[in-house]
Amino acid sequence: MNRVLHRAPWLATGSFGTDLPLLIANGGGLVADGRIQAVGPWASLRQAANQVIEHEGCVLAPGLVNCHTHLELAWMAAVPGVPAATDDMTGWIRKLLVRRKDAPDEPVILAAGRAALASMAQAGTIMVLDIGNDLASAAIGKNQPTRVNFLLEMLGLAVSASNRLAALPLEMACTPHAPYSTGPALIQGIKQRSRLNGGLLSIHVAESAEEIRFLMNGDGPMMNFLLERGAWTPSFTGPGTDAVTYLDRLQVLDRHTLCVHCVHLRDSEIDLLARRQAKVCLCPGSNRHLGVGRAPVMAMLQRGLRPGLGTDSLASNPGLSIWEEMRTLRQDWPELDPAVVFAMATSGGSQALGLDRLYGLLTPGRTARFLAVPLRAGLSSDEIFPYLTTLGDSLRPRWVEG
Ligand SMILES: [Zn+2]
Known part of the structure; x- marks a missing residue:
């Protein structure tokens, strides 16, 4: 040998x-x-x-681990150096949806995703958790030097949104988009599926103040946006509480749940994440670009959470580099130990994805x-x-x- x-x-x-x-x-x-x-x-x-x-x-x-991206959005690369309006999450989603109307043909989307993945591989990324709304996007990460785990993202507040999930083969790994966009039955159905096939439930959580206002009070810009889209339904009464407490009430928080962003968390929510041994993925570059705030990483570390890092997509971040995410996180939190930041980019990420035995x-x-x-x-x-x-x-x- x-x-x-x-x-x-x-x-x-x-x-x-x-x-x-x-x-x-x-x-x-x-x-x-x-x-x-x-x-x-x-x-x-x-x-x-x-x-x-x-x-x-x-x-x-x-090798670096990227715990959260959307390679199918690589074709709509953000313009470097142009920050979005501060804390205007719904404004950004509106722009994204307008641009998506002019989406190129599928081969162009897949090629842009593969080119983005190739640049991530060249920069030293060994593992990526990729999320897409289109099943065809699963092809982007097939047979590439960087390992890509793909999750099909689902959303819809109406009870009928769960019908699509039931029609998918059990081995298809799925993910709910966010507590404000995905109804409770669908979130629980996806969690049930991930428990059966041994997978991870990944979900955007507490990314913007608008999300929290909608969950707490059922009003504000997010409510207006959902009404405008025809996406709100009277059957969704709203939890009347914060995002993490809501997910815990749905009984979907455990050590195989990855909460992405986690910007607008109260201390009690951080405690709850730690008690449930839930995983956290921070996306400092995307958060900065969208102007939604910075995740309370010091409080997370004090409570024993070990976050990983993600870039999110080229629609909300000028690049897909975990090296740049480390730099942004250090700028956001100068008191952070650089060794801990490096650990987040490596074993923090592999632990978050449940793959630390390999990466x-x-x-x-x-x-x-x-x-x-x-x-x-x-x-x-x-x-x-x-x-x-x-x-x-x-x-x-x-x-x-x-
Ligand atoms: Zn995302």
Whole structure:
């Protein structure tokens, strides 16, 4: 058996609140049979290897995990540097729907999605959770170097919206859009399906203040928007409470539930997420672009939540780079530990998706596909994570394959 030792001045494990060291100096990763066999100071692994590959000037690191995107929207790339109106979620949705009326043909949509995915792969993304409204979009991520798990998104407040779900084969993994757009029976039906097929329930939660006002009071811009679209139904009386409490009342919050965005949360909701061991995906770039606010990440960490990161789509974010999400998060929360930000982008993401046995960590058993990220010369151990989390897309990682 060929046992290859990858050697570098630094090795970042991706550890998030575990005993595993965050950073190993003069590190090595021993790989064989497509899996990482051992990680540690390279000298301690030298005897076990029959080949050594040097990665001079680099830090070895896990591939990045993108917990939330919509590749089928890649064709409507946002204009860089032009922020949306502050906290006008319904205004943005209106614009999105207008643009969708002029959607190109399906081959163009799929090609744009594949091009976006290729750029994510090149930038070091190993795993993506992709959400689409069109079943055809599942083809975008098939047979690509970056693993893509696809969820078919469903919405509709009317009770009849559940009929479409019943018509789909059980193995089709589905996801409800959001508490304000998807009726309670459909949310519960999708959760039931994900419990049966061992999958994840992913849902946009508390992205905007407008959403919370609608759920709490049944009025405001979101209500007006739903009425205007003919999407509101008298059968949806509204929960009269916040988004997380509502989902908990529906009994859909557990460790296989991924709450995406989580910008407008009260402390009691963060407590509830932690008690239910629910997962969280933060999308700082999209939140900034739409002007909806910043998620309370410090409070989440204090309560033991370990968020992953997502880009959301090119309709609400100028790029699909997890390096840029790290940079945005650091700008939003300068007090955040850069090592924790890096952990969110790696094992935080793989834990959120329930795939940390394969991705997100440089530890034995994980897939032997990881990154060698060139560093500026002379960085000390204290400077590695600040470097990795503030350089954004100017970092140029190379893939290391088994
Ligand atoms: Zn989204």
